[in-house]
Structures are given as structure tokens and as C-alpha cells.
Amino acid sequence: MAENQHFASIIRAYDEYRAWGLAKADRLERHYGKLSDADRAVMRVDNKVAGMRAAVEQNARVIAQLVAPHRASVPAGDDPRVQVAMPQPDGSTRFVPTSRTDYVPExxxxxxxxxxxxxxxxxxxxxxxxxxxxxxxxxxxxxxxxxxxxxxxxxxxxxxxxxxxxxxxxxxxxxxxxxxxxxxxxxxxxxxxxxxxxxxxxxxxxxxxxxxxxxxxxxxxxxxxxxxxxxxxxxxxxxxxxxxxxxxxxxxxxxxxxxxxxxxxxxxxxxxxxxxxxxxxxxxxxxxxxxxxxxxxxxxxxxxxxxxxxxxxxxxxxxxxxxxxxxxxxxxxxxxxxxxxxxxxxxxxxxxxxxxxxxxxxxxxxxxx
Ligand SMILES: C[S@@+](CC[C@H](N)C(=O)[O-])C[C@H]1O[C@@H](n2cnc3c(N)ncnc32)[C@H](O)[C@@H]1O
Structure with missing residues (x-):
């Protein structure tokens, strides 16, 4: 991958952290939802999930500060050499340059x-x-x-x-x-x-x-x-x-x-x-x-x-x-x-x-x- 496209992918990963972290909190909340209200209340797990979301938001604020001065260095334009398969609204799959998607590897x-x-x-x-x-x-x-x-x-x-x-x-x-x-x-x-x-x-x-x-x-x-x-x-x-x-x-x-x-x-x-x-x-x-x-x-x-x-x-x-x-x-x-x-x-x-x-x-x- 060209150096500047690699740099862009790192900035995308930093940017994606918030959504990724909040999705983890959502997942946990869904699973805790299988517990009874009484069990959840006794363990106060809902408070913990709220705390996780607040923590992710705070981490994301720091990350935004960290990344801010480097945004100007992110190249515009696509690198067609690195492509990812994206599902399309009609159910088909199309390869598009990663730089044009929000795709970030885990x-x-x-x-x-x-x-x-x-x-x-x-x-x-x-x-x-x-x-x-x-x-x-x-x-x-x-x-x-x-x-x-x-x-x-x-x-x-x-x-x-x-x-x-x-x-x-x-x-x-x-x-x-x-x-x-x-x-x-x-x-x-x-x-x-x-x-x-x-x-x-x-x-x-x-x-x-x-x-x-x-x-x-x-x-x-x-x-x-x-x-x-x-x-x-x-x-x-x-x-x-x-x-x-x-x-x-x-x-x-x-x-x-x-x-x-x-x-x-x-x-x-x-x-x-x-x-x-x-x-x-x-x-x-x-x-x-x-x-x-x-x-x-x-x-x-x-x-x-x-x-x-x-x-x-x-x-x-x-x-x-x-x-x-x-x-x-x-x-x-x-x-x-x-x-x-x-x-x-x-x-x-x-x-x-x-x-x-x-x-x-x-x-x-x-x-x-
Ligand atoms: C396991 S971390 C150790 C970081 C630090 N020395 C410490 O002990 O906390 C290894 C570091 O080496 C960097 N690294 C790996 N290969 C490298 C290379 N060929 N040239 C420069 N840095 C490299 C990695 O990016 C990573 O930050």
C-alpha cells in the first residue's frame, strides 16, 4: 500500500474507534437484556454499560485531539490497488477502494x-x-x-x-x-x-x-x-x-x-x-x-x-x-x-x-x- 494511503487508513482507524467502542457497549447491553430486571438492578449492570459509553466518548474526544493536526496530511483521492468487497443496496457485492469506504480492519x-x-x-x-x-x-x-x-x-x-x-x-x-x-x-x-x-x-x-x-x-x-x-x-x-x-x-x-x-x-x-x-x-x-x-x-x-x-x-x-x-x-x-x-x-x-x-x-x- 502506498505510504500516504497507509497513513489515511490509520486515521480512519482512529476515527472509527468511537463507533467500534459504542457497538461493544450495545452488544453487552443486548446480552444483559436477557437477564431479569431484578437481576440487572441488583448487579447495576445498566449503570456499568452507561459508564462504558461515557468512557468510550471520552477516549474518542482524546483521539480527536490527537488526530486533528494530521488530517491535513490525509491524501484526497482513491488508491485503486487496495479494494474491499462492499454489499450494495440491491444485494450484490462490489469491490471499491478502501479509501472510499469506512472499512477498518478489526x-x-x-x-x-x-x-x-x-x-x-x-x-x-x-x-x-x-x-x-x-x-x-x-x-x-x-x-x-x-x-x-x-x-x-x-x-x-x-x-x-x-x-x-x-x-x-x-x-x-x-x-x-x-x-x-x-x-x-x-x-x-x-x-x-x-x-x-x-x-x-x-x-x-x-x-x-x-x-x-x-x-x-x-x-x-x-x-x-x-x-x-x-x-x-x-x-x-x-x-x-x-x-x-x-x-x-x-x-x-x-x-x-x-x-x-x-x-x-x-x-x-x-x-x-x-x-x-x-x-x-x-x-x-x-x-x-x-x-x-x-x-x-x-x-x-x-x-x-x-x-x-x-x-x-x-x-x-x-x-x-x-x-x-x-x-x-x-x-x-x-x-x-x-x-x-x-x-x-x-x-x-x-x-x-x-x-x-x-x-x-x-x-x-x-x-x-
Ligand atoms: C512491542 S513494541 C515496544 C515499544 C516500547 N519499546 C516499549 O517497550 O514500550 C515494539 C515497537 O517497535 C515498533 N517497530 C517494530 N518494527 C520496527 C522497525 N522495523 N522499525 C521501527 N520500529 C519498529 C513497533 O511499531 C512498536 O511500537
């Missing part, structure tokens, strides 16, 4: 929902424990490696909503995030640039549509405020940048350019992890380090038609060693990901945390480096 709506949860993981007060377990060891390792942060360049691909990039910049390093999802980029721009500059916060209800494993309606509907710290707290002299695009493409020519590469819940986003390992080897400066924290939930493992080279940790490790990296730390850390701390369902990954050093390059003529 998977894109799930991504809108995940982005709302990512607000909490990265910028909400309830995400603090998750950040401590995931960001904490990474930041500690960085500080140990480079106690003098000035001029130390740190690249963070798969930056999400930018919180760890911000923390690295706050610690005095030259921090650059790279992210290719427009869902994330649009939300990160909103949080870090627009809310940040205005010193404002937004209130979301990220768990409102999560009807399983809730302890109470109040838990399900509870608000989350973000950002919990003003992104504009960065000192004047800080050095933070975000780069939009595919890590493998954007840094194709980057050689020995970063003292540290930090990958947080990122390695398993690869179609072919050997490409990530070789890119890391090329772009890390002599004596620099690769700091990683994350599981191996290969993102493409269940996507038909997508290449997905799924490796065990030992397989991946042997590739990293064969490339030339020297492991200096290797530990297992329990971390959750966009976990609802109030839910009956709690899931944690046993993440691999490592610090691997890239030894200095050998000069081509074989002389001492």
Missing part, C-alpha cells in the same frame, strides 16, 4: 486500543511498576557503562511513545528514538510535543472495554491520566530526537555511529532477526554496547504470508556471538507489557536482559587499532 481497531494502553505503560502513573521493571535495568546499565553521559549517542529503535527515549535524554545522553508505526508516532507527537508544550494532561479510560477478568465496574472504568510527568521537563541543553521509519531502512548507512543501542521489547519485531543483529554490529561504535530487554514473542509468527524467522534464545544468542559481540551481562527479568494492574489476569514475561559489547574494529591492513 486488527487496526485493536491497535488503537493497544495505543491507549501504551499511554499508561509509558506515561501513566499506573505504568510505574511496569516501567521500573523494564526501563530500570536498562537505565542502570547505561549509567554504569557511561557514567559521563555528555556526547554519548544512544539509539532506541521501536521507541513506542518515546518514554524511554525521554528518560535517556533526561539522564544527559544524546537520545534518538526510531519508530515506524503511525499509531505510535501520532500518539507520541501528541504526548511529547503538543501536551508537553502546553503542560497539559489527558484523561483516558484504557480498560473500559475490557470485560473479562475485571474485579469491579469501578476498576474497569477507572480513568488514567497521562502524562504523569511533563515531557517539557527536559532541560534546555538536552538532546532528544525521534526518527520516523523502519529501523533497518533509516540506519542502513549508519556505521559505528552509536555508543549504545537500546532495544526494549523490540528484537522480536523482526521478520529476520539476523538482520537486526548485523545492523546492531554495523552501527555500534568501537567498544560500544547493545543493551536489550524483552521476550521473544515473534511478531509475525501467526501472520499468514509473512516471513517469520522464529529463533530460541540460544539460537539468537549464538548468532550474536558469531557476529562478534561479547556478552557481559545476561539475566532474566520478569516484566509485564501493558498489563492492567487491577485485572484478575496478570501475565509476565521472563525477559532476556543483556549487555553485549562490540569489540573495536580491526583495521583492514591488520595493524593495531
Amino acid at each position: 486488527s487496526d481497531l485493536e491497535k488503537v486500543q493497544s495505543t491507549l494502553k501504551q499511554f499508561v505503560r509509558e506515561w501513566g502513573a499506573e505504568g510505574r511498576a511496569e516501567r521500573e521493571s523494564a526501563h530500570g535495568p536498562v537505565l542502570d546499565a547505561l549509567r554504569k557503562e557511561f557514567p559521563q553521559p555528555e556526547g554519548v549517542r544512544v539509539l532506541l529503535p521501536g521507541a513506542g511513545l518515546g518514554r524511554l527515549v525521554w528518560e535517556v535524554a533526561m539522564a544527559g545522553y544524546v537520545a534518538q528514538g526510531c519508530e515506524f508505526s503511525y499509531f505510535m508516532l501520532i500518539a507520541a507527537d501528541f504526548l511529547m510535543n503538543r501536551l508537553g508544550a502546553a503542560q497539559e494532561t489527558v484523561t483516558l479510560h484504557p480498560w473500559a472495554l475490557q470485560t473479562c477478568n475485571a474485579v469491579s465496574a469501578a476498576d474497569q472504568l477507572r480513568p488514567a491520566v497521562a502524562p504523569e510527568v511533563p515531557p517539557s521537563d527536559l532541560p534546555e541543553e538536552s538532546n532528544l530526537s525521534m526518527c520516523a521509519g523502519d529501523f533497518l531502512e533509516v540506519y542502513r548507512d549508519s556505521e559505528a555511529a552509536w555508543e549504545a543501542l537500546v532495544t526494549l521489547f523490540f528484537v522480536d519485531t523482526a521478520h529476520d532477526p539476523s538482520e537486526y543483529v548485523r545492523a546492531a554490529w554495523r552501527m555500534i561504535a568501537d567498544g560500544g554496547v547493545w543493551i536489550n530487554m524483552g521476550p521473544l514473542l515473534w511478531h509475525f509468527h501467526d501472520m499468514p504470508g509473512e516471513v517469520s524467522i522464529e529463533l530460541t534464545w540460544q539460537e539468537l544468542r549464538s548468532l550474536i556471538v558469531a557476529c562478534g559481540f561479547v556478552f557481559e551481562r545476561e539475566e532474566w527479568c520478569r516484566c509485564s507489557y501493558t498489563c492492567n494492574p487491577q485485572s484478575l489476569y496478570q501475565m509476565q514475561y521472563n525477559c532476556i536482559f543483556f549487555v553485549a559489547r562490540r569489540p573495536p574494529r580491526q583495521p583492514a591492513d591488520g595493524s593495531e587499532p
